[in-house]
Amino acid sequence: MRRRRVLDADDIVRSLRRMAHEVVEATRGGADLVVVAIADGGVPVARGLVDTLESIRSVAVPLVVVDPTQFRDDAEPAGDPRWLPPIKVEGRTVVLVDDVVFTGRTARAALEAVLRAGRAQRVLLAVLVDRGHRELPIRPDIVGRNLPTARNEYVVVDAAGVWIEAEGR
């Protein structure tokens, strides 16, 4: 397995800071925001984003986690989404956060989960890495880094940075 680092931890911090400013701009000051992390990969990214948002705005920004598995188009329909903790999205701006967007299928499933929770005024999608190859008409509003990848490559985000891994030698 070949592995190369494309962003280091400092790059991630810088990207998150700029993304937080984009969230504030896009929401005209960031009033009445809810940040929803897509489990599992979106959680550390969303935490970083919320920390930066709170330092910019000096206001608490609620962070919740959604597991969109049951809303995937290859999953059996199930009950209500598992929210940790439960949220009220009615009339609010939701920032849906993931580490990587690829086909768009996970983001679409998470969007479904958010819409199931109530009529948000607006849903923004923020991702640390957009690796292309979309299969659905889903567009991240806020992107940390565009990393065009081959289909046999993977993008891994950890505390040390963002890595591209390729199958084979």
Add this chain to the structure above:
Amino acid sequence: MRRRRVLDADDIVRSLRRMAHEVVEATRGGADLVVVAIADGGVPVARGLVDTLESIRSVAVPLVVVDPTQFRDDAEPAGDPRWLPPIKVEGRTVVLVDDVVFTGRTARAALEAVLRAGRAQRVLLAVLVDRGHRELPIRPDIVGRNLPTARNEYVVVDAAGVWIEAEGR
């Protein structure tokens, strides 16, 4: 009600022709396509697109209509989508067609309807007019014309062209 024409019938034909070529490019020749029109506004646009696709490819392109009303986030959940006629989308490329995209809520509902019909290999969104003001992270892949509009304006598509209507004097 003020009303001004921004595209005439010939402009629409030219846009549809270019859009059809974009569909063929995006799908590497347009094999195994299904065109799904979003009722009601998407139907004439989808017909025009299918006619052009068939003249380019000399192959029949199936056209079906979906009414996404029941998948809207302000609607009560209901049964299966009403397809006219029923389609098989499994493994195929679906081109979802509407006349105008605005908040993205109708397109999102139609995307849900398509995904409910089976696991499409890919879903492209093609719209004649993108008027901006998106409230969901939905992106049309193929756009006839970007027409930035105010929120109190409307975009109307008819056989004579595309019109922007504004409330008030």
